[in-house]
Amino acid sequence: QKEVEQNSGPLSVPEGAIASLNCTYSDRGSQSFFWYRQYSGKSPELIMSIYSNGDKEDGRFTAQLNKASQYVSLLIRDSQPSDSATYLCAVNLSGGYNKLIFGAGTRLAVHP
Amino acid sequence: NAGVMQNPRHLVRRRGQEARLRCSPMKGHSHVYWYRQLPEEGLKFMVYLQKENIIDESGMPKERFSAEFPKEGPSILRIQQVVRGDSAAYFCASSPAVSSGNTIYFGEGSWLTVV
Numbered sequence: 424q425k426e427v428e429q430n431s432g433p434l435s436v437p438e439g440a441i442a443s444l445n446c447t448y449s450d451r452g453s454q455s456f457f458w459y460r461q462y463s464g465k466s467p468e469l470i471m472s473i474y475s476n477g478d479k480e481d482g483r484f485t486a487q488l489n490k491a492s493q494y495v496s497l498l499i500r501d502s503q504p505s506d507s508a509t510y511l512c513a514v515n516l517s518g519g520y521n522k523l524i525f526g527a528g529t530r531l532a533v534h535p
Numbered sequence: 536n537a538g539v540m541q542n543p544r545h546l547v548r549r550r551g552q553e554a555r556l557r558c559s560p561m562k563g564h565s566h567v568y569w570y571r572q573l574p575e576e577g578l579k580f581m582v583y584l585q586k587e588n589i590i591d592e593s594g595m596p597k598e599r600f601s602a603e604f605p606k607e608g609p610s611i612l613r614i615q616q617v618v619r620g621d622s623a624a625y626f627c628a629s630s631p632a633v634s635s636g637n638t639i640y641f642g643e644g645s646w647l648t649v650v
Binding site: 459466472521525528 | 578
């Protein structure tokens with residue numbers, strides 16, 4: 424079982440719709456979770472971090488965490504063509520330092 | 536406040552040559568991480584370093600790859616006798632402290648092409 428799993432996509436949504444990106448992880452002791460956005464040929468850019476069960480909102484982005492189900496998701500409201508990118512889920516494994524394990528990423532395509 | 540600085544941004548090496556990639560962490564950060572991203576794949580952890588110490592090198596290939604973070608100067612990822620399979624983007628990240636939960640910030644990456 425992979426440590427962090429994401430559907431590779433592509434996930435195609437129309438402009439203005441809600442895009443829902445999902446991620447599961449295997450280490451039950453993980454405490455910190457991150458979503459990064461990566462445009463083609465560019466470096467990962469942090470969008471959201473979440474540490475507690477529940478929802479965390481920042482502008483058009485909402486991260487959701489359910490530690491019991493070992494599941495974290497990212498919702499993007501009012502999707503724009505500029506949101507088209509690969510979204511990487513990252514989990515900080517339990518162990519005391521910032522060793523992030525990344526999923527393979529989900530490619531999102533927002534079409535006008 | 537400069538971000539994580541990596542150089543070179545693009546590097547071309549012939550098979551058998553050496554590649555050296557440099558990373559200067561963000562100001563105030565003393566922890567450096569190296570990740571590799573093969574074409575169409577996710578980021579793979581390679582190594583975590585503090586000044587003068589390798590903390591975790593569990594993701595480093597056993598041969599040809601080495602990393603250091605000296606007391607003075609940038610962190611260096613060194614790949615000896617490169618092969619075509621080493622062609623990838625190498626990302627460096629840094630963080631200010633050890634405690635779990637601190638965000639790591641990525642540099643713009645170094646793209647290595649082996650011909």
